[in-house]
Amino acid sequence: MSYEPGWDLYRTFEAVLRHGSLSGAARTLGLTQPTVTRQIDALESALGTELFVRTCRGMSPTAVALRLQPYAETLLQTTAALVRDASSANEVSGTVRITAGETVGIEYLPPILAGLRRSHPSLHLELSLSDAVEDLMQRKADVAIRMIEPTQKTLVKEKVNTVEIGLYAHESYLDRRGMPKSLKDLTKHDIIGFDTETPVIRAVTVPYSWLRRANFAVRTDSSPAQLAIIRSGLGIGYYQSRAASQTPNLVRVLEDQFTLCFDMWIAMHENLRTNPACKIVYETLGTALAAMPDD
Amino acid sequence: MSYEPGWDLYRTFEAVLRHGSLSGAARTLGLTQPTVTRQIDALESALGTELFVRTCRGMSPTAVALRLQPYAETLLQTTAALVRDASSANEVSGTVRITAGETVGIEYLPPILAGLRRSHPSLHLELSLSDAVEDLMQRKADVAIRMIEPTQKTLVKEKVNTVEIGLYAHESYLDRRGMPKSLKDLTKHDIIGFDTETPVIRAVTVPYSWLRRANFAVRTDSSPAQLAIIRSGLGIGYYQSRAASQTPNLVRVLEDQFTLCFDMWIAMHENLRTNPACKIVYETLGTALAAMPDD
DNA sequence: CGTAGCTCATATATTTTCGTATATCGATAA
DNA sequence: TTATCGATATACGAAAATATATGAGCTACG
Numbered sequence: 018m019s020y021e022p023g024w025d026l027y028r029t030f031e032a033v034l035r036h037g038s039l040s041g042a043a044r045t046l047g048l049t050q051p052t053v054t055r056q057i058d059a060l061e062s063a064l065g066t067e068l069f070v071r072t073c074r075g076m077s078p079t080a081v082a083l084r085l086q087p088y089a090e091t092l093l094q095t096t097a098a099l100v101r102d103a104s105s106a107n108e109v110s111g112t113v114r115i116t117a118g119e120t121v122g123i124e125y126l127p128p129i130l131a132g133l134r135r136s137h138p139s140l141h142l143e144l145s146l147s148d149a150v151e152d153l154m155q156r157k158a159d160v161a162i163r164m165i166e167p168t169q170k171t172l173v174k175e176k177v178n179t180v181e182i183g184l185y186a187h188e189s190y191l192d193r194r195g196m197p198k199s200l201k202d203l204t205k206h207d208i209i210g211f212d213t214e215t216p217v218i219r220a221v222t223v224p225y226s227w228l229r230r231a232n233f234a235v236r237t238d239s240s241p242a243q244l245a246i247i248r249s250g251l252g253i254g255y256y257q258s259r260a261a262s263q264t265p266n267l268v269r270v271l272e273d274q275f276t277l278c279f280d281m282w283i284a285m286h287e288n289l290r291t292n293p294a295c296k297i298v299y300e301t302l303g304t305a306l307a308a309m310p311d312d
Numbered sequence: 313m314s315y316e317p318g319w320d321l322y323r324t325f326e327a328v329l330r331h332g333s334l335s336g337a338a339r340t341l342g343l344t345q346p347t348v349t350r351q352i353d354a355l356e357s358a359l360g361t362e363l364f365v366r367t368c369r370g371m372s373p374t375a376v377a378l379r380l381q382p383y384a385e386t387l388l389q390t391t392a393a394l395v396r397d398a399s400s401a402n403e404v405s406g407t408v409r410i411t412a413g414e415t416v417g418i419e420y421l422p423p424i425l426a427g428l429r430r431s432h433p434s435l436h437l438e439l440s441l442s443d444a445v446e447d448l449m450q451r452k453a454d455v456a457i458r459m460i461e462p463t464q465k466t467l468v469k470e471k472v473n474t475v476e477i478g479l480y481a482h483e484s485y486l487d488r489r490g491m492p493k494s495l496k497d498l499t500k501h502d503i504i505g506f507d508t509e510t511p512v513i514r515a516v517t518v519p520y521s522w523l524r525r526a527n528f529a530v531r532t533d534s535s536p537a538q539l540a541i542i543r544s545g546l547g548i549g550y551y552q553s554r555a556a557s558q559t560p561n562l563v564r565v566l567e568d569q570f571t572l573c574f575d576m577w578i579a580m581h582e583n584l585r586t587n588p589a590c591k592i593v594y595e596t597l598g599t600a601l602a603a604m605p606d607d
Numbered sequence: 608c609g610t611a612g613c614t615c616a617t618a619t620a621t622t623t624t625c626g627t628a629t630a631t632c633g634a635t636a637a
Numbered sequence: 638t639t640a641t642c643g644a645t646a647t648a649c650g651a652a653a654a655t656a657t658a659t660g661a662g663c664t665a666c667g
Contacts, residue, residue, distance in 0.1 A: 024319035024391060039615065049656055054615070056654095066401040073614055073663040080586070081401050087583055088394035088451075092387060096319060099383035103359040103376060156383075288382050291375070335644065344626055349645070366645060369634075 022063035024092075029056040030068070031089035034082060038075035091155070098156035105294030110139035113298045116158035120240040121281070122146040124260035126162075129305040133298065140294055148215075153286055159295050160302065164279040165217060173299075174284040177306040182277040183258040184270040189250040191268055197253075200274055203227045207234035207252030209243050221277055259309065281306060317358035319387075324351040325363065326384035329377060333370035386450070393451035400589030405434035408593045411453035415535040416576075417441040419555035421457075424600040428593065435589055443510075448581055454590050455597065459574040460512060468594075469579040472601040477572040478553040479565040484545040486563055492548075495569055498522045502529035502547030504538050516572055554604065576601060 032042035033053065043053045057076075061068050068085075069076040078086075105111025117126060122144055130142055145158055152158045154169055161167070167174050190207075197203055210233035211218055222228045234252050237243055244264070247254040253270055255277070261267050283303050289295040327337035328348065338348045352371075356363050363380075364371035373381075399406025412421060417439055425437050440453055447453045449464055456462070462469050485502075492498055505528035506513055517523045525531065529547050532538060539559070542549040548565055550572070556562055578598045584590040 021395065024323045024387070027391065027394070028319045038613090040613080050615075051617080051657090052655055054617095064395065064398040064401075066398055071615065073661095075614065081398060084583065084586055085394055085398055088390050088397065091390045091451075092319070092394075095383050095386045095390070096322065099322070099380055099387075100316065100359065102383070103361055103380055288379065291379055333644065345645075346627090346647080347625055350624080367633090370644065 020063050022060050026056050026060040026063070027089055027092050028096075029053055030060055030082075030085075031093050033057060033069065033076055034078055034086055034089060037077075041075075094156050098159075101159065102289065102292055102295075105140075105292055110137070110141075111294050112141040112143060113160060113294050114143040114145060114158045115160045115162070115298065115302070116145045116147060116152045117162035118148050118164060118240070119146045120257050120260065121162050123241055124257065125306065125309065126302075129302060132305070133301055137294075137297065140297070142298070153284060156286070159285060159289055159292075160298050161284045162302065162306070163282045163284060166280065166282055167284040171287050172284045173287050173290060174282055175303055176280050177283050177303050178281040178309060180279045180281050181258045182255050182279070183261065183272060184253055184275050185247055185256050185261045185264075185267050186253040186270050187248055187250040188266045188268055190252060191270075193250070196268075197271060200225070200227060200271065203253065203271075204232065208232055209235045209237075209246050209252050209254030212236040212238040225275070259311070315358050317355050321351050321355040321358070322384055322387050323391075324348055325355055325377075325380070326388050328352060328364065328371055329373055329381055329384060332372075336370075389451050393454070396454060397584065397587055397590075400435075400587055402588065403434075404432045404588045404592050405436075406589050407436040407438060408455060408589050409438040409440060409453045410455045410457070410593065410597070411440045411442060411447045412457035413443050413459060413535070414441045415552050415555065416457050418536055419552065420601065420604065421597075424597060427600070428596055432589075432592065435592070437593075448579060451581070454580065454584055454587075455593050456579045457597065457601070458577045458579060461575065461577055462579040466582050467579045468582050468585060469577055470598055471575050472578050472598050473576040473604060475574045475576050476553045477550050477574070478556065478567060479548055479570050480542055480551050480556045480559075480562050481548040481565050482543055482545040483561045483563055485547060486565075488545075491563075492566060495520065495522060495566065498548065498566075499527065503527055504530045504532075504541050504547050504549030507531040507533045520570070554606070 029042065029046065029048075032046050033039060036042045036045065039053045039057065040050045042048075043050045046053065057069065066081050067079055068082040069078055101112050101114060103111075105113070115126070115130075123146075126144065130144070133140060133142065145152070148163075153161050153167070153172060164180065166176070194206060197206060204227050208227070210228065235246055237246070240256070243254050244256055244261070246252070247256065248264065248267065258269070261269070283299065283306065285295060285299045289299075324337065324341065324343075327341050328334060331337045331340065334348045334352065335345045337343075338345045341348065352364065361376050362374055363377040364373055396407045396409060400408070410421070410425075418441075421439065425439070428435060428437065440447070443458075448456050448462070448467060459475065461471070489501060492501060499522050503522070505523065505525065507525075509525055530541055532541070535551070538549050539551055539556075541547070542551065543559065543562065553564070556564070578594065578601065580590060580594045584594075
């Protein structure tokens with residue numbers, strides 16, 4: 018026991034941990050179940066620890082295995098990032114993974130990505146829509162579009178634009194319920210709001226007491242769902258004005274009394290600057306997002 | 313070509329990158345040169361990229377290989393951290409890696425570490441003396457003692473003490489050159505100072521204009537070297553007063569006019585809280601450092 | 608109750624990988 | 638020039654890891 022394990026064993030370990038069974042891990046790894054069994058046995062004896070208790074229904078991880086899970090996930094993400102980076106060796110090709118908030122990813126990015134693919138046909142793009150800021154450091158993505166300034170020092174970043182958020186409602190709703198005249202009126206209206214109150218939201222909405230979770234008629238964190246609900250005439254919701262103004266039959270509400278502004282940032286790990294594909298994506302996204310008209 | 317490489321290949325890749333030769337990598341990996349050759353070939357064909365140019369003097373990494381080096385190093389550090397964490401499965405045993413500044417590591421830690429070893433004979437300790445703050449996030453160390461407050465959110469941290477830095481000189485020097493009466497006098501003296509001016513140093517030394525790199529008679533970043541030079545009677549230098557006051561024949565200079573204060577922090581990745589060995593080390597170091605007398 | 612479907616464990620055969628031995632190439636020095 | 642040292646490349650037998658086939662145990666469901 019207690020010898021430095023081969024790194025392949027960590028991959029198997031991660032897969033078993035994720036699937037909860039030897040057979041399931043074997044399927045995704047392209048191995049067979051006895052092989053996975055032997056590799057887990059080998060890892061356990063190398064580390065000198067029991068990692069799983071074998072049950073008839075699968076493998077149940079021990080406390081030690083759960084403690085080691087973050088390491089295994091880091092390994093997985095790092096190898097994936099390595100392969101992505103290597104895949105675009107010298108020309109603009111390979112795969113670049115982009116992360117952005119849902120609204121940006123749905124409203125702004127698609128035409129830009131289409132243009133990228135037209136000019137670089139061998140460039141493959143992955144789009145991950147989430148707001149987790151740590152993505153870049155954990156190498157879950159190569160390029161990120163964010164609404165708050167990234168602070169990590171190992172990132173290259175750039176402020177590319179500003180985003181204005183306003184209140185919107187469908188014509189049919191306003192016909193039915195009337196147009197609010199002041200922010201106070203909003204307490205009598207159906208508000209479509211966020212579900213989880215992130216620190217950012219909390220900070221930004223301080224001046225607007227009616228914009229509290231408890232007051233919302235419908236709560237969801239999905240921006241496209243919010244827009245769809247607004248369009249269905251259910252109530253008043255917030256949305257990025259640049260995108261909302263292009264939606265037919267949507268009317269801005271209390272334009273002069275409610276506006277939130279965010280800076281839009283693009284960021285990338287500095288090590289990727291020498292990667293032609295990532296560089297092109299970073300620059301193209303940066304200039305295209307900066308060139309967006311105000312309304 | 314272009315298939316997901318086995319993770320063992322990354323380990324080989326990292327070793328070849330570090331050694332610059334197949335044979336050298338083979339030696340440290342406990343493999344043979346033909347095996348390493350095959351594995352590098354396999355990795356190159358899997359990634360579809362040339363990683364090294366074969367010369368008679370060894371393997372010269374291509375630009376792509378250099379770009380991939382950070383990933384490989386992350387993998388290496390992560391696997392090492394995983395093994396360390398696993399090594400203390402359920403009892404207080406295994407290996408814990410501690411990082412601290414040189415002065416702390418030399419002046420304060422040794423008796424504490426000795427006590428730890430006495431109470432936990434199967435606990436192995438590694439001590440890495442450097443000031444790189446990112447160590448913990450990169451999993452290069454498990455527990456860190458730092459002179460500035462760690463800011464990363466995934467760390468558990470604690471302020472354990474304060475450190476006072478004063479000016480010291482050897483008796484023989486003061487006999488020869490006289491005791492300075494004011495900070496102004498210091499310009500006529502031989503000062504032993506730092507070599508590289510870190511942001512922390514720059515911020516702290518603003519009020520002391522004579523404490524500039526250009527004025528130093530001897531420059532070194534090594535704290536033990538600074539102390540040795542002070543003790544040799546070469547000039548006046550700064551040192552942690554708690555440690556300096558225990559050195560014979562060392563005299564404090566301008567005590568009432570020059571004092572720098574730092575907070576001493578202990579920090580650990582939050583995931584390690586459930587690791588018995590790391591927890592013991594963190595707690596023992598924390599209480600022992602907090603219990604140090606002021607002088 | 609019994610069967611189907613899932614799991615993990617085990618024994619055997621096969622494929623892959625590794626190590627040994629050897630050849631080759633280039634730089635360096637006598 | 639030639640010998641030597643250190644490096645990489647190649648060939649082949651040995652060892653290790655893998656896949657196949659099978660058995661046994663538990664759960665779900667008709």
